[in-house]
Amino acid sequence: MINNCAQPDLKMVTNEWLDWLLHERKISTNTVDGYGRDVRSFFSFLTEHFGFKPGMQDLQTLKARNFRAFLSKRKSDGLTGSSIARAISSIRSLFRFLKENYNIENCAIDILKRPRAKQLVPKALTIKDALEVINTTKKITMSTWIGKRDHALFLLLYGGGLRIGEALSIRTNQLSEKDKIIVRGKGGKQRLVPILPIVYDSIQEYILECPYDLFEKNSLFVGQRGQPLNPGVAQRCMRKVRALLSLPETATPHSLRHSFATHLLAGGGDLRTIQELLGHSSLSTTQRYTKIETTKLTSVYDAAHPRAKRE
Structure with missing residues (x-):
């Protein structure tokens, strides 16, 4: 759930989006939890970056540099390429939901490129x-x-x-x-x-x-x-x-x-x-x-x- 990192309107629709992923899209609980953590991190970054908690309308004003700054921060926090790729997917999914259901749109997110995730070899036992x-x-x-x-x-x-x-x-x-x-x-x-x-x-x-x-x-x-x-x-x-x-x-x-x-x-x-x-x-x-x-x-x-x- 999204708690104290966004304005009430954005908290409400974000929780609605997470509920939609879980019950309508039938995405696993663990994946939805991961998406929720990604978006909470994004909102917390925006709060620190702008000095106020973001609302729905604020998301429309974001520039490409704002998204890049968030990803740069996550990379400096030690996130792997696969975690950063998921963060991009999470935010894009939220913005698609906002566009389709609330007419909130921001084309700047479309220029973000997912880093190529390193293909890890599974660690099996003998x-x-x-x-x-x-x-x-x-x-x-x-x-x-x-x-x-x-x-x-x-x-x-x-x-x-x-x-x-x-x-x-x-x-x-x-x-x-x-x-x-x-x-x-x-x-x-x-x-x-x-x-x-x-x-x-x-x-x-x-x-x-x-x-x-x-x-x-x-x-x-x-x-x-x-x-x-x-x-x-x-x-x-x-x-x-x-x-x-x-x-x-x-x-x-x-x-x-x-x-x-x-x-x-x-x-x-x-x-x-x-x-x-x-x-x-x-x-x-x-x-x-x-x-x-x-x-x-x-x-x-x-x-x-x-x-x-x-x-």
């Missing part, structure tokens, strides 16, 4: 490290059911290539079939994810051990008090495991998703299949993994994944 991470989750807690919960969660991230948010949004009644599940990814897009037998069995063990009725709660993964599990809990668990195994800081819950894709590719997984499994809208995003492994792509998921066969 197969050995990924399996050690998963198996260690049971050993770092005194509570049996929490150990089984964390084991099932991490195994699902690695065995299905899910984002942490996707895994934590799964409802218990979605497990009606043993071999597949439909998850909701970025932008509300749904995709079918195969569930390996070892993953399904681990989830069932957790459900049986959990002291809460997960079908009544309707959240598959819950915390100590029975509330939907917070991502921070999984991240803390990974930090403990990382310390025990002397793994680098790049070992995160999300790195299990990277490991899923990397190990499939190394095993001969088809790039298009991996794209669908990960829920990438663009093949170019999936092609980042070819920088890690360049093995010939011929096989499909069941034959390629290192955990496809039960031990």
